[in-house]
Amino acid sequence: MTIDLGFAWLKLPGGQEVSIVDVPGHESFIKNMLAGVGGIDAAMLVIAADEGIMPQTREHLAILDLLQVPRGVVVLTKADLVDEEWLELVRDEVAEYLKPTILAGAPILAVSAYTGQGLPELLKTLEELLNATSTRKNIARPRLPVDRVFSLTGFGTIVTGTLLDGGLQVGQEVEIYPQGIKSRVRGLQSHKQQLESVLPGGRVALNLANVARSDLARGNVVARPGQLQPTLLFDARLRLLADSGRPLLHNTSVDVYTGSQEIPARVRLLDTNELQPGDSAWVQMRLSRPAVVARRDRFIVRIPSPGATIGGGEIVDVTPRYHRRFQKPVLSTLEQLMQATPDELVLASLERRKPSRGETAHVASGFSGYLLEEIAKQSNLAQDVTQQILESLLSEGRVYKAGVYWFAQTVWEMLTDEALHLVKEFHQQYPLRSGISKEEWRTRLGLQSRLATEVFARLQENGLLESVENRGGGGSAAVRTGGLIRIPGFHPHFTAAQQQQVDQLLQLFREHPYTPPVRSEAEAMVGTDVVSALIEQGQLVKIGDGILFSHTAYSTALSKLAAYMHEHGKITVAEARDVLETTRKYILPLLEHMDALRITHRMGDERTPGTAHIGSSVE
Template sequence: MGPAGHIPLTIGTAGHVDHGKTALIKALTGIDTDRLAEERERGLSIELGYAELALPDGRSLSVVDVPGHERFIRAMVAGATGFDMFILVVAADEGVMPQTREHLDVLAALEVRNGIVALTKCDRAGDEARELARDEVAGLLPSAPLVEVSALTGEGLDDLRTELVTLANQVEGERQSRADGSDEPAVLHVDRSFSLRGIGTVVTGTLWSGAVAAGTAVEILPSGIGARVRSVQVHNRDAEAGRAGQRVALNLGGVAARDIARGDAVTTPGAGLEPSYRLDVELATRGDADGRRVQVHHGTRAVPARVVALGDGLAQLRLEAPLVARDGDRFVLRGISPPRTIGGGRVLDPAPRRHGARSGAAARLTAIRERGLDAVIADEERRRAEANRQRAAAARAAPQEPREPLDHRAQLMLAVLKADGAEPRAAGTVAERVGIPSRDAVAALDRLVDHGLAVRVSPDTYYERGALEELRARAVELAQERGEITLPELRDALGTSRKYAQALLEHLDATKTTVRHGDRHILRRAGV
């Protein structure tokens, strides 16, 4: 909770270039959000700006001021992903313009529905121009409150603050009626990363869920770099912790600023989040997007992708670079040529298999849309467990073909494998130990595999089954601490060589216990 028990909320600007967004925020907060020298020289916002807005009821809002020029729409979308509500800024002397409409399209795609209209520059517009601008805005947002203001003279600013209190109370009421995300893993999509002398690496962004405090271990995705939070600031003031909905700055130890960029995500290690090159989504676009190459904006990252329509408003997005998404996350789609907003949607499955329209995936996604991903996965796990039980029962009931008993050579080789334990020697070396030709060793070892007494993990490496199961359990236990494990970590934990650690990790990947992402082997989610 924020001041006086209020939920932290973020409000963002929207509107056409040069309609007075930054001037309005300065008039409301006293802060010039144009921090770059180029922005001040040109009188044009290029990057996202930030401020704290104190309201008459004692609440404060985090403000994100976005650029209005069409060339900087990517920055606008990155900022808008953290909005709880918006101020649509329309100049009274110009009215609704192209970027006014596109910014509203972005907000609609992200389902940011609660907002207020500030009709700015009223000191420069006559009654007729004001009336025309009011009518145009009413055609776009008929139910949104509208306040006529002037950042120059101060006209209407108190009325705007009063309306913002009403709007914030409305949004807070809606947020309180659903989970606020405070008990979930921390997720912060980075919009700035920089280094300060004597302090080190700092990242900023809106905390989508969870909480972060000094001493908290975090993971940077998609790189997988680990770090630790040294300190937390909220609105340039030290804080014990940052909470869901707040704009925060994190001072991170153990990572360089050059290793983190806008679009990365700071998350709780082992929370199950992982980079994905595919998203199954619920999608709404202008026109048919099937097969189209588009730009997917999610969090503060934008990546190219190909749309594969699955029917009934469902699709798979095949990404050219990874995104870190969760089910329920919103995203924006923009065309690449021409570059304009064409729609958006909601993530249903953030790590699906590759499939097309004929795969039957639409039925599963319809169920996810109606019941949620967790419920569908739970059903899939129950069905899989029941199928396994039935297969096991059928196998027990079926007449068993007598197996040829193990000969003396195979028994000797099994004894050698048991003795070797976690570091079995190569097949040829086993043959030398037993005193048989190398060509006969593979056949004897394969008989052990047929009898379920050994497992072949590579062309030349066989483990006694019990030893491998113990290693597998140990590796999974280690991976569960962060949801993943690397070769050096496993090697050191087991006190073994790189050769055996690599063989074990390749076995875990092959048996779908883990999935490899670069140097990381990530525990698979159940049911995937």
């Protein structure tokens, strides 16, 4: 009796080779059956003619129906053990039982392994079924749900499974999920034939490099590095079997089967308090450990005790946010995702992180732009197809591109509005400052550094924002920092009363160029914000802690001290004090400032010419 998965292949009369996955029939081994039934193109439902439909037959058929396996044939085995009348009764019973399922109308063939009865007809029927099956899609995102792991002397670790969504080649780098183990394809085999490459849809054995057998298990997924993302949540449409026996309640503990994975989970019902047998609902599955799934994957749900299949469905979002229940916008979005065209899928992936108005002022992850590969992954589309769709949407004005990042047009417009609003609000709040720091702007918008650079570049190109030339905050007369941004045309402005105070303050700086008011005295005269504005504008230069000079005095002082030092080869504190006719209170911070700029080089109590020149630090 088969208790685990078996694998073989068959050559049909027309020469086509097909892979066969033999799954256990007994109800005690349904978990093993579920690990092998995913990804098949057609099913052979085997029923013994002398026994008829058994409990495990009903569960297997329910699973095939929930997985929406598109084609199948019913094989009545042991036909040599019953008479024709009994065989007809069994055939009628099976046909009636198939009517409400996806296998309604499927061929029902009587065969005997002992006499060979019906075997030619079975081969012909299988060939017809598979010829009518559409070619497996290749979206350039190969993934192999692992159903068997073993090792062979001289080869190392080998995994097998049914390859989905893309092809693989010998030598390619791969990643084993959810662990994130990196490896390389050392060899490929299908139907015991060594191959250089394989296409999706067939049984494949992968010889993996640098991976221990003990590190892998059934349920792992082999894919290209970075192309999949393990998740603890997924949104889905769940159908409860009509004969499940009782309603499914919110937060019920279940086991989820998808691909070759088996993961305990809780069912969060999003649009009802309890799901009745035979009905469907929107659910969010909260998994106990990371799963690797893709949009449109089918899954099965079983209750762990007593073990029974109760339903299954289709995944519509593999990277959702945590949803509150009974939210109409959430339910509407899920309906759209279920019915979405490729264009709509791409747009949905671009809008999935759109914040609400005002949200970005309070959260660190407000707006998101997406890279091409991210959009393709979320949309479950090939990258070249995704690129074509994006270019088409761009020409229609439905998406926006900033550098390598893509935005839904609605998201870009919201981002633009918020980006400008932050700067305008800053100008209103601090009219004496030249602009907001780029880092503060980036943080409040919730943008990553690289993305913020691209966004600002686009807004600058469009004439909506510009960089500010900061003059004097670091002590040099004209330092272009690029660290401040403003609305074009904005300039700090003083009120009439402030301007009168500024004129009086600057007059003191002119009258006492090298013994001017210190910062605390200046702030007492005109206010802290006005002094900061004068420093930012470059009219005043900050030296050390609390010492200020006018721009003219600062430039002249550096020139005089440098000239004296070059003439005499050195300069002392006392000599510098005499050159400027000032005091140690001012000259020490000024000399230390010159040391920092490498205009001077301190050696004990003396300073000699440094490596920098006045022209590189002051205009």
